[in-house]
Amino acid sequence: MNRETKRETAAAPLSVTGMTVAYQKKAVVENVSFTLPEGRLVALIGPNGAGKSTLLKAVLGLVPSISGSVAIYGDTYKKMRSRVGYVPQRESVDWDFPTDALDVVMMGRYGHLGWIKRPGRKEKELAMNTLEKVGMADFARRQISQLSGGQQQRVFLARALAQEADLYVMDEPFAGVDAATEKAIIALLGELKRAGKTVLVVHHDLSTVEEYFDHVLLLNKKLIAAGSVETTFTPQLLHETYGGKLAIVSSGGREALVGE
Amino acid sequence: MMDFWIILTAVLVASACSILGCFLILRRMALVGDAISHAVLPGIAIAFLMSGTRDSMWMLLGATAFGLLTVFLIQTLQTSGLQSDASIGIVFTALFAVGVLLISLNAQHIDLDLDCVLFGEIAYVPWDTWTLGGTEMGPRAVWMLGITLTVILLLIGLFYKQFKICAFDPAMAAACGIPVLLFHYLLMGLVSMTAVSSFESVGAILVVGMLIIPAATAYLLTNRLGVMIGLSVAVGIVSAVGGYLVSYLLDASIAGCIVSMAGILFILTLIFSPSHGLIVKFARKREAAGVL
Numbered sequence: 343m344n345r346e347t348k349r350e351t352a353a354a355p356l357s358v359t360g361m362t363v364a365y366q367k368k369a370v371v372e373n374v375s376f377t378l379p380e381g382r383l384v385a386l387i388g389p390n391g392a393g394k395s396t397l398l399k400a401v402l403g404l405v406p407s408i409s410g411s412v413a414i415y416g417d418t419y420k421k422m423r424s425r426v427g428y429v430p431q432r433e434s435v436d437w438d439f440p441t442d443a444l445d446v447v448m449m450g451r452y453g454h455l456g457w458i459k460r461p462g463r464k465e466k467e468l469a470m471n472t473l474e475k476v477g478m479a480d481f482a483r484r485q486i487s488q489l490s491g492g493q494q495q496r497v498f499l500a501r502a503l504a505q506e507a508d509l510y511v512m513d514e515p516f517a518g519v520d521a522a523t524e525k526a527i528i529a530l531l532g533e534l535k536r537a538g539k540t541v542l543v544v545h546h547d548l549s550t551v552e553e554y555f556d557h558v559l560l561l562n563k564k565l566i567a568a569g570s571v572e573t574t575f576t577p578q579l580l581h582e583t584y585g586g587k588l589a590i591v592s593s594g595g596r597e598a599l600v601g602e
Numbered sequence: 603m604m605d606f607w608i609i610l611t612a613v614l615v616a617s618a619c620s621i622l623g624c625f626l627i628l629r630r631m632a633l634v635g636d637a638i639s640h641a642v643l644p645g646i647a648i649a650f651l652m653s654g655t656r657d658s659m660w661m662l663l664g665a666t667a668f669g670l671l672t673v674f675l676i677q678t679l680q681t682s683g684l685q686s687d688a689s690i691g692i693v694f695t696a697l698f699a700v701g702v703l704l705i706s707l708n709a710q711h712i713d714l715d716l717d718c719v720l721f722g723e724i725a726y727v728p729w730d731t732w733t734l735g736g737t738e739m740g741p742r743a744v745w746m747l748g749i750t751l752t753v754i755l756l757l758i759g760l761f762y763k764q765f766k767i768c769a770f771d772p773a774m775a776a777a778c779g780i781p782v783l784l785f786h787y788l789l790m791g792l793v794s795m796t797a798v799s800s801f802e803s804v805g806a807i808l809v810v811g812m813l814i815i816p817a818a819t820a821y822l823l824t825n826r827l828g829v830m831i832g833l834s835v836a837v838g839i840v841s842a843v844g845g846y847l848v849s850y851l852l853d854a855s856i857a858g859c860i861v862s863m864a865g866i867l868f869i870l871t872l873i874f875s876p877s878h879g880l881i882v883k884f885a886r887k888r889e890a891a892g893v894l
Binding site for chain 1: 628630683760761762763764766767769770771773774775776777778779780821824825826827829830
Protein backbone atom coordinates (compact mmCIF):
# COMPACT_ATOMS: atom_id res chain seq x y z
CA MET A 343 0.00 0.00 0.00
CA ASN A 344 2.54 2.65 0.97
CA ARG A 345 5.53 0.63 -0.01
CA GLU A 346 6.99 3.60 -1.89
CA THR A 347 7.11 5.76 1.21
CA LYS A 348 8.67 2.83 3.02
CA ARG A 349 11.45 2.72 0.50
CA GLU A 350 12.01 6.45 0.80
CA THR A 351 12.55 6.20 4.51
CA ALA A 352 15.24 3.72 3.48
CA ALA A 353 14.58 1.22 6.27
CA ALA A 354 16.64 -1.85 5.42
CA PRO A 355 14.75 -5.12 4.81
CA LEU A 356 16.60 -6.67 7.71
CA SER A 357 18.82 -5.14 10.32
CA VAL A 358 20.25 -7.26 13.15
CA THR A 359 22.09 -5.71 16.08
CA GLY A 360 24.17 -7.53 18.70
CA MET A 361 22.43 -10.90 18.32
CA THR A 362 23.62 -13.63 20.70
CA VAL A 363 22.01 -17.07 20.89
CA ALA A 364 22.98 -19.87 23.26
CA TYR A 365 21.86 -23.47 23.69
CA GLN A 366 22.27 -24.54 27.30
CA LYS A 367 24.76 -21.79 28.11
CA LYS A 368 26.94 -22.51 25.09
CA ALA A 369 26.94 -19.60 22.67
CA VAL A 370 26.13 -20.66 19.10
CA VAL A 371 25.81 -17.17 17.67
CA GLU A 372 27.86 -14.40 19.22
CA ASN A 373 27.16 -10.70 18.99
CA VAL A 374 26.21 -10.64 15.33
CA SER A 375 25.24 -7.35 13.67
CA PHE A 376 24.49 -6.77 10.00
CA THR A 377 22.16 -4.93 7.67
CA LEU A 378 20.84 -6.33 4.40
CA PRO A 379 20.67 -4.02 1.39
CA GLU A 380 17.32 -4.00 -0.39
CA GLY A 381 16.76 -5.96 -3.58
CA ARG A 382 19.81 -8.20 -3.25
CA LEU A 383 20.42 -11.92 -3.15
CA VAL A 384 22.43 -12.56 -0.02
CA ALA A 385 24.25 -15.80 0.86
CA LEU A 386 24.84 -16.68 4.50
CA ILE A 387 27.87 -18.94 4.51
CA GLY A 388 30.09 -20.57 7.09
CA PRO A 389 31.26 -24.03 8.21
CA ASN A 390 29.00 -26.66 9.80
CA GLY A 391 28.01 -25.65 13.30
CA ALA A 392 28.70 -21.98 12.57
CA GLY A 393 25.17 -21.12 13.69
CA LYS A 394 23.73 -20.23 10.29
CA SER A 395 20.35 -21.89 10.77
CA THR A 396 20.24 -20.75 14.37
CA LEU A 397 20.83 -17.15 13.32
CA LEU A 398 17.94 -17.36 10.84
CA LYS A 399 15.66 -18.89 13.44
CA ALA A 400 16.60 -16.26 16.00
CA VAL A 401 15.84 -13.52 13.48
CA LEU A 402 12.39 -15.04 12.97
CA GLY A 403 11.87 -15.44 16.70
CA LEU A 404 11.78 -19.25 16.46
CA VAL A 405 14.58 -19.68 18.99
CA PRO A 406 15.06 -17.29 21.89
CA SER A 407 18.07 -14.98 21.74
CA ILE A 408 19.96 -13.86 24.83
CA SER A 409 20.51 -10.38 23.51
CA GLY A 410 20.18 -8.40 20.35
CA SER A 411 17.46 -6.79 18.33
CA VAL A 412 15.95 -7.36 14.90
CA ALA A 413 14.39 -4.70 12.71
CA ILE A 414 12.48 -5.60 9.56
CA TYR A 415 11.79 -2.67 7.30
CA GLY A 416 12.46 -0.51 10.33
CA ASP A 417 9.95 -2.20 12.60
CA THR A 418 9.63 -5.26 14.82
CA TYR A 419 9.25 -8.71 13.32
CA LYS A 420 5.86 -9.03 14.97
CA LYS A 421 4.51 -6.08 13.01
CA MET A 422 6.30 -6.89 9.77
CA ARG A 423 5.62 -10.63 9.78
CA SER A 424 3.44 -10.51 6.69
CA ARG A 425 6.36 -9.11 4.68
CA VAL A 426 8.62 -12.05 5.48
CA GLY A 427 8.53 -15.41 3.71
CA TYR A 428 10.28 -18.37 5.33
CA VAL A 429 11.58 -21.56 3.73
CA PRO A 430 12.64 -24.00 6.49
CA GLN A 431 15.04 -26.86 5.90
CA ARG A 432 13.33 -29.65 4.01
CA GLU A 433 14.16 -32.21 6.72
CA SER A 434 12.36 -30.16 9.35
CA VAL A 435 8.95 -31.62 8.49
CA ASP A 436 7.40 -35.07 8.17
CA TRP A 437 6.80 -35.65 4.45
CA ASP A 438 4.55 -38.63 5.24
CA PHE A 439 1.94 -36.19 6.51
CA PRO A 440 -1.43 -36.87 4.82
CA THR A 441 -1.59 -33.86 2.51
CA ASP A 442 -0.80 -32.88 -1.08
CA ALA A 443 1.46 -30.28 -2.68
CA LEU A 444 -1.30 -27.73 -3.30
CA ASP A 445 -2.42 -27.96 0.31
CA VAL A 446 1.10 -27.34 1.60
CA VAL A 447 1.45 -24.28 -0.62
CA MET A 448 -1.86 -22.92 0.65
CA MET A 449 -0.38 -23.01 4.16
CA GLY A 450 1.64 -20.00 3.02
CA ARG A 451 -1.60 -18.01 3.22
CA TYR A 452 -2.57 -19.09 6.75
CA GLY A 453 -0.74 -16.17 8.33
CA HIS A 454 -2.75 -13.73 6.20
CA LEU A 455 -6.10 -15.35 6.89
CA GLY A 456 -6.46 -14.47 10.56
CA TRP A 457 -7.90 -16.72 13.24
CA ILE A 458 -11.08 -18.09 11.76
CA LYS A 459 -11.06 -17.69 8.00
CA ARG A 460 -10.36 -20.79 5.98
CA PRO A 461 -8.43 -20.88 2.73
CA GLY A 462 -10.83 -20.56 -0.20
CA ARG A 463 -10.81 -20.21 -3.96
CA LYS A 464 -8.58 -17.14 -3.95
CA GLU A 465 -5.92 -18.94 -1.92
CA LYS A 466 -6.18 -21.97 -4.18
CA GLU A 467 -5.64 -19.87 -7.30
CA LEU A 468 -2.64 -18.14 -5.81
CA ALA A 469 -1.21 -21.47 -4.72
CA MET A 470 -1.65 -22.91 -8.22
CA ASN A 471 0.12 -19.88 -9.67
CA THR A 472 3.11 -20.23 -7.40
CA LEU A 473 3.30 -23.97 -8.09
CA GLU A 474 3.38 -23.07 -11.77
CA LYS A 475 6.29 -20.70 -11.14
CA VAL A 476 8.42 -23.48 -9.68
CA GLY A 477 7.37 -25.92 -12.39
CA MET A 478 5.26 -28.07 -10.10
CA ALA A 479 1.73 -27.39 -11.37
CA ASP A 480 1.39 -30.96 -12.64
CA PHE A 481 2.06 -32.29 -9.15
CA ALA A 482 -0.48 -30.14 -7.30
CA ARG A 483 -2.59 -33.09 -6.19
CA ARG A 484 0.32 -35.45 -5.57
CA GLN A 485 0.74 -36.72 -2.02
CA ILE A 486 3.88 -35.04 -0.70
CA SER A 487 5.68 -38.27 0.23
CA GLN A 488 5.51 -39.27 -3.45
CA LEU A 489 7.59 -36.26 -4.51
CA SER A 490 11.37 -36.37 -4.97
CA GLY A 491 13.58 -34.33 -2.64
CA GLY A 492 13.98 -31.59 -5.21
CA GLN A 493 10.25 -31.47 -5.87
CA GLN A 494 9.58 -31.20 -2.15
CA GLN A 495 12.01 -28.31 -1.99
CA ARG A 496 10.16 -26.58 -4.83
CA VAL A 497 6.87 -27.04 -3.00
CA PHE A 498 8.43 -25.28 -0.02
CA LEU A 499 9.60 -22.44 -2.27
CA ALA A 500 6.12 -22.15 -3.79
CA ARG A 501 4.70 -21.94 -0.28
CA ALA A 502 7.05 -19.05 0.54
CA LEU A 503 6.08 -17.31 -2.71
CA ALA A 504 2.43 -17.69 -1.72
CA GLN A 505 3.24 -15.61 1.34
CA GLU A 506 3.74 -12.68 -1.07
CA ALA A 507 6.54 -11.30 1.05
CA ASP A 508 9.23 -8.68 0.41
CA LEU A 509 11.99 -10.36 2.37
CA TYR A 510 12.60 -14.09 1.90
CA VAL A 511 14.61 -16.17 4.31
CA MET A 512 15.64 -19.61 3.02
CA ASP A 513 17.40 -22.32 5.01
CA GLU A 514 19.56 -24.37 2.63
CA PRO A 515 17.19 -24.56 -0.34
CA PHE A 516 19.98 -26.04 -2.49
CA ALA A 517 20.80 -28.91 -0.10
CA GLY A 518 20.53 -32.27 -1.83
CA VAL A 519 18.43 -31.16 -4.81
CA ASP A 520 18.61 -32.37 -8.40
CA ALA A 521 19.90 -30.23 -11.27
CA ALA A 522 16.39 -29.34 -12.49
CA THR A 523 15.44 -28.03 -9.07
CA GLU A 524 18.69 -26.09 -8.72
CA LYS A 525 17.92 -24.41 -12.05
CA ALA A 526 14.35 -23.68 -10.96
CA ILE A 527 15.56 -22.12 -7.72
CA ILE A 528 18.11 -19.92 -9.50
CA ALA A 529 15.48 -18.74 -11.98
CA LEU A 530 13.19 -17.98 -9.08
CA LEU A 531 15.87 -16.04 -7.20
CA GLY A 532 16.48 -13.96 -10.33
CA GLU A 533 12.79 -13.25 -10.65
CA LEU A 534 12.54 -12.21 -7.00
CA LYS A 535 15.50 -9.90 -7.44
CA ARG A 536 13.96 -8.26 -10.49
CA ALA A 537 10.79 -7.72 -8.47
CA GLY A 538 12.88 -5.82 -5.92
CA LYS A 539 12.66 -8.48 -3.22
CA THR A 540 15.46 -9.22 -0.80
CA VAL A 541 16.50 -12.84 -0.28
CA LEU A 542 18.70 -14.26 2.47
CA VAL A 543 19.84 -17.81 1.75
CA VAL A 544 21.85 -20.20 3.88
CA HIS A 545 24.22 -21.68 1.34
CA HIS A 546 26.78 -24.48 1.44
CA ASP A 547 28.31 -24.70 -1.99
CA LEU A 548 31.13 -22.16 -2.12
CA SER A 549 31.75 -22.81 -5.81
CA THR A 550 28.43 -21.25 -6.81
CA VAL A 551 28.38 -18.24 -4.50
CA GLU A 552 29.86 -15.82 -7.03
CA GLU A 553 27.50 -17.00 -9.72
CA TYR A 554 24.24 -16.92 -7.72
CA PHE A 555 24.61 -14.12 -5.18
CA ASP A 556 25.35 -10.38 -4.90
CA HIS A 557 26.16 -10.16 -1.27
CA VAL A 558 27.62 -12.46 1.39
CA LEU A 559 27.55 -12.80 5.13
CA LEU A 560 30.45 -14.86 6.48
CA LEU A 561 29.58 -16.47 9.78
CA ASN A 562 31.45 -18.62 12.24
CA LYS A 563 29.61 -18.00 15.50
CA LYS A 564 30.71 -14.41 15.09
CA LEU A 565 30.16 -12.45 11.94
CA ILE A 566 33.52 -12.48 10.15
CA ALA A 567 32.55 -10.14 7.35
CA ALA A 568 29.59 -8.82 5.38
CA GLY A 569 29.55 -7.08 2.04
CA SER A 570 29.34 -7.47 -1.71
CA VAL A 571 30.66 -10.66 -3.28
CA GLU A 572 33.51 -8.77 -4.97
CA THR A 573 34.91 -7.27 -1.79
CA THR A 574 34.00 -9.89 0.79
CA PHE A 575 34.12 -13.30 -0.91
CA THR A 576 37.91 -13.34 -0.82
CA PRO A 577 40.25 -16.25 -0.03
CA GLN A 578 41.59 -14.43 3.00
CA LEU A 579 38.21 -13.79 4.61
CA LEU A 580 37.06 -17.29 3.73
CA HIS A 581 40.12 -18.71 5.45
CA GLU A 582 39.26 -16.69 8.48
CA THR A 583 35.71 -18.05 8.39
CA TYR A 584 36.48 -21.70 7.76
CA GLY A 585 39.78 -21.90 9.60
CA GLY A 586 41.78 -24.95 8.56
CA LYS A 587 38.76 -26.64 7.05
CA LEU A 588 39.10 -24.86 3.74
CA ALA A 589 41.15 -25.96 0.79
CA ILE A 590 41.91 -23.65 -2.07
CA VAL A 591 42.42 -25.47 -5.30
CA SER A 592 44.14 -23.56 -8.04
CA SER A 593 43.55 -24.63 -11.56
CA GLY A 594 43.97 -22.75 -14.80
CA GLY A 595 44.80 -19.48 -13.13
CA ARG A 596 41.51 -19.52 -11.28
CA GLU A 597 41.13 -20.38 -7.65
CA ALA A 598 38.36 -22.70 -6.62
CA LEU A 599 37.33 -22.94 -3.04
CA VAL A 600 36.32 -26.17 -1.45
CA GLY A 601 34.68 -25.98 1.94
CA GLU A 602 35.42 -28.81 4.35
CA MET B 603 -32.67 -48.83 27.05
CA MET B 604 -29.60 -50.03 28.97
CA ASP B 605 -28.03 -51.23 25.74
CA PHE B 606 -28.78 -47.90 24.13
CA TRP B 607 -26.97 -45.91 26.82
CA ILE B 608 -23.98 -48.22 26.81
CA ILE B 609 -23.64 -48.13 23.04
CA LEU B 610 -24.11 -44.35 22.98
CA THR B 611 -21.38 -43.95 25.62
CA ALA B 612 -19.02 -46.16 23.66
CA VAL B 613 -19.74 -44.29 20.43
CA LEU B 614 -19.08 -40.93 22.12
CA VAL B 615 -15.79 -42.16 23.58
CA ALA B 616 -14.77 -43.58 20.22
CA SER B 617 -15.60 -40.36 18.35
CA ALA B 618 -13.83 -38.01 20.75
CA CYS B 619 -10.73 -40.22 20.94
CA SER B 620 -10.58 -40.91 17.20
CA ILE B 621 -10.54 -37.22 16.27
CA LEU B 622 -7.81 -36.27 18.75
CA GLY B 623 -5.84 -39.42 17.99
CA CYS B 624 -5.25 -38.24 14.41
CA PHE B 625 -3.43 -35.15 15.63
CA LEU B 626 -1.54 -37.12 18.26
CA ILE B 627 -0.10 -39.67 15.87
CA LEU B 628 0.71 -37.07 13.20
CA ARG B 629 2.65 -35.10 15.80
CA ARG B 630 4.31 -38.35 16.93
CA MET B 631 2.82 -37.85 20.36
CA ALA B 632 0.95 -41.12 20.76
CA LEU B 633 2.81 -41.81 23.98
CA VAL B 634 1.97 -38.40 25.38
CA GLY B 635 -1.68 -39.38 24.98
CA ASP B 636 -0.86 -42.54 26.92
CA ALA B 637 0.86 -40.47 29.60
CA ILE B 638 -2.01 -38.02 29.97
CA SER B 639 -4.62 -40.74 30.24
CA HIS B 640 -2.75 -42.18 33.24
CA ALA B 641 -1.62 -38.96 34.84
CA VAL B 642 -5.15 -37.60 35.16
CA LEU B 643 -5.71 -40.13 37.96
CA PRO B 644 -4.38 -37.92 40.80
CA GLY B 645 -6.50 -35.09 39.39
CA ILE B 646 -9.59 -37.25 39.64
CA ALA B 647 -8.66 -38.36 43.16
CA ILE B 648 -7.90 -34.84 44.41
CA ALA B 649 -11.10 -33.45 42.90
CA PHE B 650 -12.92 -36.26 44.69
CA LEU B 651 -11.30 -35.47 48.04
CA MET B 652 -11.85 -31.74 47.75
CA SER B 653 -15.42 -31.75 46.53
CA GLY B 654 -16.46 -34.92 48.32
CA THR B 655 -18.75 -35.82 45.46
CA ARG B 656 -18.65 -37.50 42.11
CA ASP B 657 -19.48 -34.13 40.66
CA SER B 658 -18.23 -34.38 37.13
CA MET B 659 -17.35 -30.71 36.74
CA TRP B 660 -14.75 -30.94 39.51
CA MET B 661 -13.25 -34.08 38.10
CA LEU B 662 -13.08 -32.57 34.67
CA LEU B 663 -11.23 -29.53 36.00
CA GLY B 664 -8.89 -31.47 38.26
CA ALA B 665 -8.01 -33.97 35.60
CA THR B 666 -7.50 -31.38 32.88
CA ALA B 667 -5.17 -29.47 35.19
CA PHE B 668 -3.13 -32.62 35.79
CA GLY B 669 -3.13 -33.44 32.11
CA LEU B 670 -1.59 -30.07 31.30
CA LEU B 671 0.82 -30.41 34.24
CA THR B 672 1.95 -33.74 32.75
CA VAL B 673 2.69 -32.15 29.39
CA PHE B 674 4.47 -29.26 31.05
CA LEU B 675 6.62 -31.56 33.21
CA ILE B 676 7.52 -33.77 30.25
CA GLN B 677 8.66 -30.73 28.31
CA THR B 678 10.61 -29.33 31.23
CA LEU B 679 12.49 -32.61 31.65
CA GLN B 680 13.18 -32.75 27.92
CA THR B 681 14.57 -29.24 27.72
CA SER B 682 16.78 -29.98 30.71
CA GLY B 683 18.42 -32.69 28.65
CA LEU B 684 16.60 -35.96 29.36
CA GLN B 685 15.50 -38.14 26.43
CA SER B 686 11.86 -37.70 25.48
CA ASP B 687 10.81 -41.33 26.09
CA ALA B 688 12.47 -41.32 29.51
CA SER B 689 10.78 -38.01 30.39
CA ILE B 690 7.37 -39.38 29.46
CA GLY B 691 8.01 -42.60 31.39
CA ILE B 692 9.06 -40.80 34.56
CA VAL B 693 6.30 -38.21 34.63
CA PHE B 694 3.30 -40.37 33.97
CA THR B 695 4.21 -43.34 36.11
CA ALA B 696 5.07 -41.04 39.03
CA LEU B 697 1.80 -39.10 38.74
CA PHE B 698 -0.18 -42.29 38.22
CA ALA B 699 1.40 -43.76 41.36
CA VAL B 700 0.40 -40.65 43.32
CA GLY B 701 -3.16 -41.19 42.10
CA VAL B 702 -3.18 -44.84 43.12
CA LEU B 703 -1.75 -43.88 46.51
CA LEU B 704 -4.35 -41.15 47.08
CA ILE B 705 -7.20 -43.48 46.23
CA SER B 706 -5.95 -46.38 48.35
CA LEU B 707 -5.18 -44.11 51.35
CA ASN B 708 -8.62 -42.58 51.27
CA ALA B 709 -10.54 -45.66 50.28
CA GLN B 710 -13.15 -45.03 52.97
CA HIS B 711 -13.81 -41.49 51.72
CA ILE B 712 -13.58 -42.13 48.04
CA ASP B 713 -16.36 -44.01 46.41
CA LEU B 714 -14.13 -44.97 43.53
CA ASP B 715 -13.14 -48.48 42.57
CA LEU B 716 -9.52 -48.65 41.41
CA ASP B 717 -10.25 -51.53 39.05
CA CYS B 718 -13.02 -49.47 37.54
CA VAL B 719 -10.72 -46.48 37.04
CA LEU B 720 -8.09 -48.62 35.34
CA PHE B 721 -10.22 -50.86 33.19
CA GLY B 722 -13.52 -49.01 33.07
CA GLU B 723 -16.92 -50.54 33.54
CA ILE B 724 -19.13 -49.25 30.84
CA ALA B 725 -21.92 -51.60 31.95
CA TYR B 726 -22.45 -49.45 35.07
CA VAL B 727 -22.80 -46.25 33.09
CA PRO B 728 -26.62 -46.32 32.76
CA TRP B 729 -27.05 -46.48 36.57
CA ASP B 730 -24.97 -43.46 37.39
CA THR B 731 -27.47 -40.86 36.30
CA TRP B 732 -27.46 -37.12 36.59
CA THR B 733 -30.45 -35.46 38.26
CA LEU B 734 -31.19 -31.83 37.66
CA GLY B 735 -33.91 -30.22 39.83
CA GLY B 736 -35.51 -33.57 40.47
CA THR B 737 -35.60 -34.63 36.84
CA GLU B 738 -33.49 -37.53 35.72
CA MET B 739 -31.39 -36.38 32.79
CA GLY B 740 -29.81 -39.70 31.80
CA PRO B 741 -26.36 -41.14 32.51
CA ARG B 742 -23.75 -38.70 33.80
CA ALA B 743 -21.02 -40.18 31.53
CA VAL B 744 -23.11 -39.52 28.43
CA TRP B 745 -23.44 -35.87 29.39
CA MET B 746 -19.78 -35.48 30.14
CA LEU B 747 -18.73 -37.18 26.94
CA GLY B 748 -21.30 -35.23 24.96
CA ILE B 749 -19.93 -31.95 26.26
CA THR B 750 -16.35 -33.05 25.63
CA LEU B 751 -17.14 -34.11 22.07
CA THR B 752 -18.95 -30.82 21.41
CA VAL B 753 -15.95 -28.82 22.66
CA ILE B 754 -13.63 -30.92 20.48
CA LEU B 755 -15.77 -30.48 17.38
CA LEU B 756 -16.10 -26.76 18.02
CA LEU B 757 -12.39 -26.08 18.59
CA ILE B 758 -11.03 -28.38 15.88
CA GLY B 759 -13.70 -27.08 13.49
CA LEU B 760 -12.93 -23.43 14.15
CA PHE B 761 -9.15 -23.76 14.23
CA TYR B 762 -8.66 -26.63 11.80
CA LYS B 763 -6.02 -24.78 9.78
CA GLN B 764 -4.02 -23.92 12.91
CA PHE B 765 -4.11 -27.48 14.27
CA LYS B 766 -3.11 -28.76 10.86
CA ILE B 767 -0.13 -26.46 10.27
CA CYS B 768 1.04 -26.89 13.88
CA ALA B 769 1.09 -30.64 13.28
CA PHE B 770 2.83 -30.44 9.90
CA ASP B 771 5.29 -27.58 10.26
CA PRO B 772 5.37 -25.88 13.67
CA ALA B 773 8.35 -23.68 12.72
CA MET B 774 6.50 -22.28 9.72
CA ALA B 775 3.37 -21.85 11.85
CA ALA B 776 5.31 -19.85 14.42
CA ALA B 777 6.93 -17.74 11.70
CA CYS B 778 3.41 -16.97 10.38
CA GLY B 779 2.40 -15.69 13.80
CA ILE B 780 0.26 -18.66 14.82
CA PRO B 781 0.59 -19.22 18.60
CA VAL B 782 1.96 -22.77 18.35
CA LEU B 783 2.28 -23.24 22.10
CA LEU B 784 -1.33 -22.24 22.71
CA PHE B 785 -2.59 -24.80 20.20
CA HIS B 786 -0.25 -27.40 21.65
CA TYR B 787 -1.73 -26.95 25.12
CA LEU B 788 -5.24 -26.70 23.69
CA LEU B 789 -4.81 -30.11 22.07
CA MET B 790 -3.34 -31.52 25.28
CA GLY B 791 -6.21 -30.00 27.27
CA LEU B 792 -8.69 -31.71 24.97
CA VAL B 793 -6.87 -35.03 25.36
CA SER B 794 -7.02 -34.63 29.15
CA MET B 795 -10.73 -33.82 29.05
CA THR B 796 -11.36 -36.85 26.86
CA ALA B 797 -9.28 -39.10 29.09
CA VAL B 798 -11.22 -38.15 32.20
CA SER B 799 -14.63 -38.32 30.53
CA SER B 800 -13.77 -41.77 29.21
CA PHE B 801 -12.21 -43.30 32.26
CA GLU B 802 -15.50 -44.57 33.68
CA SER B 803 -16.42 -46.28 30.47
CA VAL B 804 -13.24 -47.67 28.94
CA GLY B 805 -10.82 -46.93 31.77
CA ALA B 806 -7.53 -45.11 31.96
CA ILE B 807 -5.62 -47.83 30.14
CA LEU B 808 -7.93 -48.73 27.29
CA VAL B 809 -8.61 -45.09 26.41
CA VAL B 810 -5.12 -45.11 24.89
CA GLY B 811 -6.26 -47.81 22.51
CA MET B 812 -9.15 -45.67 21.36
CA LEU B 813 -6.87 -42.65 20.98
CA ILE B 814 -4.33 -44.41 18.82
CA ILE B 815 -5.75 -47.47 17.02
CA PRO B 816 -8.57 -45.87 14.94
CA ALA B 817 -6.30 -42.96 13.94
CA ALA B 818 -3.47 -45.31 12.98
CA THR B 819 -5.93 -47.39 10.94
CA ALA B 820 -7.19 -44.31 9.11
CA TYR B 821 -3.61 -43.18 8.47
CA LEU B 822 -3.10 -46.32 6.41
CA LEU B 823 -6.13 -45.61 4.25
CA THR B 824 -5.82 -42.05 3.00
CA ASN B 825 -3.52 -39.21 2.01
CA ARG B 826 -5.73 -36.39 3.24
CA LEU B 827 -6.04 -35.15 6.78
CA GLY B 828 -9.78 -34.39 6.57
CA VAL B 829 -10.52 -37.85 5.22
CA MET B 830 -8.23 -39.40 7.81
CA ILE B 831 -10.23 -37.82 10.64
CA GLY B 832 -13.51 -38.99 9.11
CA LEU B 833 -12.25 -42.55 8.62
CA SER B 834 -10.77 -42.59 12.10
CA VAL B 835 -14.16 -41.73 13.60
CA ALA B 836 -15.80 -44.39 11.43
CA VAL B 837 -13.33 -47.04 12.61
CA GLY B 838 -13.87 -45.89 16.21
CA ILE B 839 -17.64 -46.16 15.95
CA VAL B 840 -17.56 -49.56 14.21
CA SER B 841 -15.23 -50.82 16.95
CA ALA B 842 -17.54 -49.45 19.65
CA VAL B 843 -20.73 -50.99 18.28
CA GLY B 844 -19.09 -54.18 17.03
CA GLY B 845 -17.16 -54.59 20.27
CA TYR B 846 -20.34 -54.25 22.29
CA LEU B 847 -22.11 -56.94 20.27
CA VAL B 848 -19.15 -59.30 20.59
CA SER B 849 -19.00 -58.73 24.34
CA TYR B 850 -22.70 -59.58 24.52
CA LEU B 851 -22.15 -62.83 22.64
CA LEU B 852 -19.04 -63.79 24.61
CA ASP B 853 -20.21 -62.32 27.92
CA ALA B 854 -16.83 -60.61 28.23
CA SER B 855 -15.51 -57.17 29.24
CA ILE B 856 -17.12 -54.57 27.01
CA ALA B 857 -14.15 -52.19 26.95
CA GLY B 858 -11.81 -55.10 26.25
CA CYS B 859 -13.95 -56.22 23.32
CA ILE B 860 -14.16 -52.70 21.89
CA VAL B 861 -10.41 -52.17 21.87
CA SER B 862 -9.80 -55.72 20.60
CA MET B 863 -12.22 -55.00 17.78
CA ALA B 864 -10.27 -51.82 16.93
CA GLY B 865 -7.08 -53.90 16.96
CA ILE B 866 -8.60 -56.43 14.54
CA LEU B 867 -9.71 -53.63 12.20
CA PHE B 868 -6.19 -52.23 12.30
CA ILE B 869 -4.61 -55.57 11.39
CA LEU B 870 -7.07 -56.07 8.53
CA THR B 871 -6.24 -52.59 7.23
CA LEU B 872 -2.53 -53.18 7.60
CA ILE B 873 -2.85 -56.23 5.36
CA PHE B 874 -5.54 -55.15 2.89
CA SER B 875 -5.29 -51.33 2.59
CA PRO B 876 -5.38 -50.41 -1.10
CA SER B 877 -2.71 -47.74 -0.71
CA HIS B 878 -0.48 -48.74 2.22
CA GLY B 879 -1.42 -52.40 2.72
CA LEU B 880 1.09 -55.22 2.90
CA ILE B 881 -0.51 -57.10 -0.01
CA VAL B 882 -0.39 -54.06 -2.30
CA LYS B 883 3.18 -53.34 -1.28
CA PHE B 884 4.14 -56.95 -1.97
CA ALA B 885 2.40 -56.85 -5.36
CA ARG B 886 4.17 -53.59 -6.24
CA LYS B 887 7.51 -55.11 -5.35
CA ARG B 888 6.78 -58.14 -7.52
CA GLU B 889 5.72 -55.88 -10.35
CA ALA B 890 8.85 -53.77 -10.06
CA ALA B 891 10.97 -56.91 -10.05
CA GLY B 892 9.06 -58.21 -13.07
CA VAL B 893 9.71 -55.02 -15.01
CA LEU B 894 13.41 -55.31 -14.33
